[in-house]
Amino acid sequence: MESVAVSKKRALVTGGSRGIGRAISRRLAADGFHVIINYRSNRAEAEATEKLILDAGGHCELYPFDVSDRAAASDALADIVKDQPLDLLVLCAGIRSDELLVFMSEAQWDSVLSTNLASFFSVVKPAVTHMMLNRSGRIVVISSTSGESGVAGQVNYAAAKAGLIGAVKSLARESAKRGVLVNAITPGFIETDMTENVPPELIKGVPLARIGKPEEVAGVVSFLAGPDSSYITGQVIGVNGGVYM
Ligand code: NDP
Secondary structure (H helix, E strand, C coil): CCCCCCCCCEEEEECCCCHHHHHHHHHHHHCCCEEEECCCCCHHHHHHHHHHHHHCCCEEEECCCCCCCHHHHHHHHHHHCCCCCCCEEEECCCCCCCCCHHHCCHHHHHHHHHHHHHHHHHHHHHHHHHHHHHCCEEEEEECCCHHHHCCCCCHHHHHHHHHHHHHHHHHHHHHHHHCEEEEEEEECCECCHHHCCCCHHHHHCCCCCCCECHHHHHHHHHHHHCHHHCCCCCCEEEECCCCCC
């Protein structure tokens, strides 16, 4: 894809076209970033996000690739950092495919692990290499409460999301001296396509007694991308209404 020459700070949001990622893309554009919005295949939703940002006077571009395809992700990242600095990476793309482990197929295990966890290697490695050379950058990884508490039926998803937390903490230690801050956010139940079938009784069990809004996650990303979080790295910030403490 042709990269657009921009003077603004640049942010890449994987899975930035729908749900939580859309709210993050919109918030970062409102904060003044040029947002590179990644998605996998749903172009209509991505274009809707692009329009929302452009109509609000923000700057963005669409950049589809499959984060679970190592070659595609590596080509995309090489292209994204080739001429201009990348200041912020938000690793948000994710899927779930819930099943009790005894019934889980190999495909369910592999797809969830490759999209949610292996993408850390494909996407974060080239981005952090670039940022460490620039001695500046922020990385925010969207994990999940599931990776902290465990959830029956989500052995694959919880394993991936817990893996991300370990990866974030280790990379934060590796990159701090080079000026790159790496943090994770663990959302609880957030109202998106991914949670449309969550039973109401589960939401009643949340101390704040409601489902969260994607914008409530985006606000924390904005904080972790901004000047007020300059002494925060290797942290895991729950945005979960108190469902896990
Ligand atoms: P949605 O299903 O609403 O959106 C998923 C986004 O990820 C879309 O932009 C989708 O693109 C993209 N995506 C999926 N697979 C790939 C892929 N292989 N390559 C590139 N992009 C991909 O999800 P949510 O907004 O609900 O979730 C966003 C993140 O937050 C995920 O990591 C999820 O695990 C995490 N999370 C969500 C919670 C919730 O309650 N909603 C709770 C805790 C964590 P496309 O439209 O093209 O498919």
